[in-house]
Amino acid sequence: MKKLAIIFTILMLSGCAVTVKTYQKPEHSFEAYKTWCWMKGCEVTYQGPDYLYDQKVADEIANAVAYNMYQKGFEQSDDSSDLVVNFFMIVKEDSAEIADTYDGFMPEIGWMDQAYPTYERFLKGSLIIDIIDRKKSEIVWRSNAVRYMELNPVYDKTEIWAAVEKAMKKLPEVAVPK
Numbered sequence: 563m564k565k566l567a568i569i570f571t572i573l574m575l576s577g578c579a580v581t582v583k584t585y586q587k588p589e590h591s592f593e594a595y596k597t598w599c600w601m602k603g604c605e606v607t608y609q610g611p612d613y614l615y616d617q618k619v620a621d622e623i624a625n626a627v628a629y630n631m632y633q634k635g636f637e638q639s640d641d642s643s644d645l646v647v648n649f650f651m652i653v654k655e656d657s658a659e660i661a662d663t664y665d666g667f668m669p670e671i672g673w674m675d676q677a678y679p680t681y682e683r684f685l686k687g688s689l690i691i692d693i694i695d696r697k698k699s700e701i702v703w704r705s706n707a708v709r710y711m712e713l714n715p716v717y718d719k720t721e722i723w724a725a726v727e728k729a730m731k732k733l734p735e736v737a738v739p740k
Contacts, residue, residue: 597639626726635736
């Protein structure tokens with residue numbers, strides 16, 4: 563069991579695994595939507611812990627979201643757009659028990675009857691992308707991408723773009739007239 567916990571922790575902290583859950587308003591059609599803009603005056607906003615705020619990361623996420631919207635056939639517009647898009651990040655420190663230290667004879671102490679757990683600390687980060695119907699003021703699509711990271715993550719442009727692409731994979735495409 564302890565080996566499984568160690569393997570799980572190593573895989574979790576490897577940084578590649580992004581799990582995504584999407585929500586689309588039931589029986590909702592995206593056929594009427596053509597344009598979008600950012601929430602709050604069509605400017606990108608960041609929500610998350612101050613100590614992890616990095617303008618370059620926020621800009622990279624915004625660029626990746628805008629590119630994916632374009633790839634799905636949506637045109638970026640102004641305050642009169644059909645859809646409003648927002649993203650935010652939630653980052654929380656967590657830990658997992660990975661092993662017991664020592665249960666037996668230790669020369670410095672003698673015999674120990676009790677094992678002491680060893681924990682690995684890590685960050686659990688979520689990137690949430692909301693797409694809102696401007697006229698109805700309701701979320702019509704949401705993606706929640708979750709990734710486990712080291713305590714001091716090093717952000718990589720390629721990883722950010724891959725995570726956003728995976729997060730937006732199930733967003734319906736606009737039917738482009740031919």
